[in-house]
Each structure stands twice: as C-alpha cells, then as structure tokens.
Amino acid sequence: MTRYLLEHPRELVSLKFFGERYGSAKSSISEDLGIIRKTLQDWGVGKLETLPGASGGARLTPMYSADNAKMVIDQLVEKVDDESRLLPGGYVYLSDLLGDPEVLREIGRLIATQYEAQDVDVVMTIETKGIPLAQSVAMYLNRPFVIVRNSSHITEGSTVSVNYVSGSSQRIKKMELSRRTLKEGANVVVVDDFLKGGGTLNGMKSLIDEFGAHLVGMNVFAEGQFEGERLIGECTSLIKVDSSDNQFSAKPGNYLATVFD
Amino acid sequence: MTRYLLEHPRELVSLKFFGERYGSAKSSISEDLGIIRKTLQDWGVGKLETLPGASGGARLTPMYSADNAKMVIDQLVEKVDDESRLLPGGYVYLSDLLGDPEVLREIGRLIATQYEAQDVDVVMTIETKGIPLAQSVAMYLNRPFVIVRNSSHITEGSTVSVNYVSGSSQRIKKMELSRRTLKEGANVVVVDDFLKGGGTLNGMKSLIDEFGAHLVGMNVFAEGQFEGERLIGECTSLIKVDSSDNQFSAKPGNYLATVFD
The missing domain is CATH 1.10.10.10 (Winged helix-like DNA-binding domain superfamily/Winged helix DNA-binding domain)
Incomplete structure (x- = not known):
C-alpha cells in the first residue's frame, strides 16, 4: 500500500x-x-x-517539513560551494548534480512542496539541462512535463514558437513547443537549472501566453548574479551562487523564505 | 522502511x-x-x-516479473499504435509518452530489469529526447546518468568529442561529453528514445571507447524500420514501429525475448 x-x-x-x-x-x-x-x-x-x-x-x-527543506538545501549548498565548479563567463558546472538520482529526488520533492496546495497540470522546461529537474518535479507532482526546444526539430510535428532576448547575451533567439503538448488553460510550473538574466524564463512565459495557458510559478535550481534589472518577476531559487572577482561561493536561495514564511 | x-x-x-x-x-x-x-x-x-x-x-x-513486463509492453504498444503519431520522414511523435511520469516509471523499471544482475556505474544518453528515459533508468538503478551533447556548450568545461555518421541522414555530425562526467573503466548502459540507422548509438559507443569505459548494453524505447544494415550490433527495443507505405503500426520489440528467454 x-x-x-x-x-x-x-x-x-x-x-x-x-x-x-x-x-x-x-x-x-x-x-x-x-x-x-x-x-x-x-x-x-x-x-x-x-x-x-x-x-x-x-x-x-x-513534501518536506521546513526542517528537512532547510537541511537538504544546506547540503546542496555545500555540494555546490566548490571553486572548481566555476567556468569561464560566470557559468557554473552542475551537470554531476543534475545527473545524480539522489540529488534529483531531493530537488523534485523541494519544488513539489512549494505547490503542494495548488493545482498544477504540467511542468515546463527548456532543453537541455532543465529536463532532469522538470522530470523530477513532475514525478513528485504526478503530472506530465513538456520540453521547450531551441530550434526546429523534425520529430515534433507542428509547433508554436516565440522569439526571446537572452538576458545575459542580449541576443535574440527562438524557442518552440510542439502544439500537441500543451492545452489551453493548463496550469504550468516552469523549471530551469540556472537563472542569469531571466530571458529564457521570460520566453517560456510568452510561450505559455501563446498557448492560452496559465503560469503558476517559476523555479530554478541555482540563481547566479546579474548586474542590472532582471527581465522576470518572481522566481524561486534553491541556491544562489556568487562569482564576482573570480571568487566563488554558494548560499541558500530564496526558497525557504518563499515557501515557509 | x-x-x-x-x-x-x-x-x-x-x-x-x-x-x-x-x-x-x-x-x-x-x-x-x-x-x-x-x-x-x-x-x-x-x-x-x-x-x-x-x-x-x-x-x-x-524489477518486473515476465508477466508484468509483457503486460506493460502490451500497454505501451497500444499507446503508440495510433496513426496520428506518424510524422513526415518516418518519424514518430512520442513526446507525450516521454513526458508522462507513469510511462517513464514503467520504462525505467523495464530497462532496469534487464541489468538486474549486472554492475552498472552510469547511464548514458544523448540530448534531447533520450534524457527522460535515461533519468528514469538511472532512478531505478540508483546510478548517475550523463548527457552527451550535440554541440559545444560553454557551461560544460573541457570535453571529449567524436565524429559520427548519422545512419539515417548519412551526414557527419559531432557529439561530445564533458570530461569530468565519465570515469575510466566505468560500466555504461546507453539509452535513447528511437533507433533508426544506429549511427547515434554507434557514436556513443566510440565516445565510451574514448573515455576507456565499458559498454554494458544499449536500449531504445522504439525501434523504427531501416532499410540496409544497421551500424550497431545488439540493441534492446521495447517496441517496434513500422511505417512503410504510409501505414503505421506498433508491436513489441525484442525486449521480452532478450531479457526473459
């Protein structure tokens, strides 16, 4: 049972x-x-x-109790807080964590906790590194997840696409989602691995509008630093990384304050 | 407990x-x-x-008993056996199934059953649509999974790459894997969503060789038809689709015979 x-x-x-x-x-x-x-x-x-x-x-x-959530986030911070993860351009190597079943279970349960009392119909992410997170959240919410793609792929059938400005590189890109995968009026939680300028998340927001669906919330695993104003509104982060002056450090994101306060 | x-x-x-x-x-x-x-x-x-x-x-x-495995595969065949899934070029729309937690749990348990008595250190896949499968198998094997990427991404650090011939399009492409993610001597199970010519799987095989790792087995969700000789040897498929003459049908793949006979 x-x-x-x-x-x-x-x-x-x-x-x-x-x-x-x-x-x-x-x-x-x-x-x-x-x-x-x-x-x-x-x-x-x-x-x-x-x-x-x-x-x-x-x-x-x-779902996690507040105590468990805090403990799990502290453990994640400890795992990320390692200078060798810093890559050129302020990026952070996280692929090992995003391929670890135990870590993915923890992240999935954390994010699912945030929506424990809400109706969620579908989890959305963009390829590639957001996928494991979205899948894990989807497993705990017991809802399907959809993958937004960066360019046209022949195996998807008809798609809806939007242009978006990548906040960190200021380039205009295109993302698209297969028409069959998202229904009008669906309640959508957006999940991604890393937040820099917020352009990608903002693009998914436009895509949700295009489909006539409803955005319930946005979550990222890690929030990086960003100079200037972010393109998006509220987004919940599990951890926050700071890589200014070639120093690298990780600390808890706004998750605990958002979910338990 | x-x-x-x-x-x-x-x-x-x-x-x-x-x-x-x-x-x-x-x-x-x-x-x-x-x-x-x-x-x-x-x-x-x-x-x-x-x-x-x-x-x-x-x-x-x-793991599944033989009876359960047969039942689950029959259900999968039934879900796939729908003409509206057929896309131009002999491709098949499967994104809804590969984003369904229940289906992913079933597939993960099926493929994990095959390796129930073997040492597996890591599950490998290539972006994008193989990822949900690899993650699900990794969850049941309780092992990490790694994602091979199609082009250079700045957030990965140093990588090892190989060229491969895409069996279905006969073009030469490049795939790469972050150097940190795979250890020498690791036992690798390769998982992908769809098998056509086998070029992609073959590329991953070369990549495993490059890393000095060991291939344990290869699995795909669906095997399409392919005229001519496939580039790879043994590969286990859960289902098989046939889309000749604009007719479309799905039937069980070689999984049951491979695993239970």
Missing part, C-alpha cells in the same frame, strides 16, 4: 480499491493508513489525507 | 541502520523485511535480498 501510494503521489485512491487489491477489511486498511500517515509526518517527508464518503479515499502528497 | 528501500534501490542497507533509525528490535525488522519481500514477489515488481553477517543487510532491486 505504501508502495502504491508513493508511486501515485497526489492521487486520490479509494479505500475500496485497496480493499479489493489487497483483500483486506476496511478497518485494517484504515489502521495501516494511520501508520503511514504518522510515519510520513514523523519523518517530515509528506502528508497523507483521508477523505470520507463514497467518493473519498487516501491521497499521499510528498 | 519500505519507503527507504524504495528510494535507495540496489543499495545494501544494514539491518543495524534500520534498527537505529526506527528503534526496533532486529527480529521485528526481519519479520517486516519478510513481508516486504513477499509483497514485492507477489506483485512481480522487485526482489528483496537479505545478506547475513556483519557486512550484510537488505537490498531491494526493482
């Missing part, structure tokens, strides 16, 4: 379904759900709601 | 660790592990091994 609920997060599963699946009485299922609820709460990794009535059931929402 | 083992697949967890974490006696832990083992087995979704002795513990390996 734990396994089933964990693999179907945020989904209302009827007690009748469990009863038939496991051939148990309703009372013993309720008892087991009580144990699962308490365990999730004690460990600060999720909540289990049980809704009464004929259309009721149990729903497991993976 | 179930949650911990599910989130740390293929990892040997000592009984002492569980005892301290949950404050339970060794006997009740053994009893609970027995229940978990039986449940996984009954549902055909994994195996739990317990190793005796001081360095022993419990290890959960997610």
